Amino acid sequence: MDDHERRRALADFLRTRRSRLSPPDVGLPWGSRRRTPGLRREEVAQLANIGASWYVALEQGRDVHPSEQVLDSLVQALRLNEAERHHLFLLAQPQGATNPALVEETVGHSLQQAVEALNPHPTYVLGRRWDLLTWNRAAELVFAFSEIASPHSRNFIWRSFTNPILRGHSNWDQLAKSLIAQFRADSARYPGDQGFGELIEDLKKTSNEFRLWWSLHDVKSIPDGHKSMAHPLLGKLEFEYVSLQVPLNHDQKMVIYTCSSETASKLTKLLSEQ
Numbered sequence: 001m002d003d004h005e006r007r008r009a010l011a012d013f014l015r016t017r018r019s020r021l022s023p024p025d026v027g028l029p030w031g032s033r034r035r036t037p038g039l040r041r042e043e044v045a046q047l048a049n050i051g052a053s054w055y056v057a058l059e060q061g062r063d064v065h066p067s068e069q070v071l072d073s074l075v076q077a078l079r080l081n082e083a084e085r086h087h088l089f090l091l092a093q094p095q096g097a098t099n100p101a102l103v104e105e106t107v108g109h110s111l112q113q114a115v116e117a118l119n120p121h122p123t124y125v126l127g128r129r130w131d132l133l134t135w136n137r138a139a140e141l142v143f144a145f146s147e148i149a150s151p152h153s154r155n156f157i158w159r160s161f162t163n164p165i166l167r168g169h170s171n172w173d174q175l176a177k178s179l180i181a182q183f184r185a186d187s188a189r190y191p192g193d194q195g196f197g198e199l200i201e202d203l204k205k206t207s208n209e210f211r212l213w214w215s216l217h218d219v220k221s222i223p224d225g226h227k228s229m230a231h232p233l234l235g236k237l238e239f240e241y242v243s244l245q246v247p248l249n250h251d252q253k254m255v256i257y258t259c260s261s262e263t264a265s266k267l268t269k270l271l272s273e274q
Contacts (some may be wrong), residue, residue, distance in 0.1 A: 001042040006205040010091040011061040016217040017078045047077035087219040090188040107134045120267035128251040161207040234266045
């Protein structure tokens with residue numbers, strides 16, 4: 001994503017956030033002759049107390065440089081949540097020019113030991129593009145990461161859109177939309193990484209759903225929560241999962257699935273047998 005693409009992404013993000021609000025949502029009269037749902041550009045500018053022509057320039061992807069005060073005003077006007085606010089600032093005020101694509105991602109020895117020591121609790125480490133950098137034996141038993149299809153055979157989000165078993169789950173649509181929103185939020189942190197663009201283009205070609213949902217420009221933070229799944233060998237498994245940023249490498253996240261007592265017993269037994 002070069003500077004032009006970043007401004008285009010910012011414009012699309014503002015437009016999609018504007019289109020999801022109606023005048024009554026923000027205390028404005030509905031009025032007449034409204035051809036499309038959502039707020040007009042002039043209404044957003046009014047709510048943010050900025051010039052209409054200046055806001056139009058933002059949505060046109062022109063080279064303008066909003067201040068933090070202006071961006072915070074847009075956050076309020078568009079009713080953005082914290083994840084969306086963070087995404088807006090990343091797009092509007094990119095940090096210095098770096099090219100993380102040139103930096104090889106590795107997992108340190110201490111982190112590798114921690115991942116392995118967490119068996120039977122499935123644990124894995126994601127890199128900046130959601131590539132799986134390492135995982136323990138329990139994670140392989142539960143998620144079969146070694147069976148991800150090429151060409152992105154180590155990528156977590158590629159797995160989610162190309163694995164026919166995952167796509168067959170009853171709530172796959174909801175989970176996949178959530179993953180896209182999380183992935184988009186992460187991708188905005190790396191405007192110089194061409195690997196993101198290549199992966200996204202391959203996902204668009206491979207999955208009609210990804211192409212559609214990516215165009216929505218939704219963003220969200222990575223949640224913690226509960227997961228219940230049916231394993232082909234072990235039956236029902238129950239976990240509480242959490243995502244932790246690696247202290248010495250903020251590009252990496254360690255994801256831990258803490259087993260219920262019954263699930264831990266099942267995985268421990270299978271691990272010992274293998």
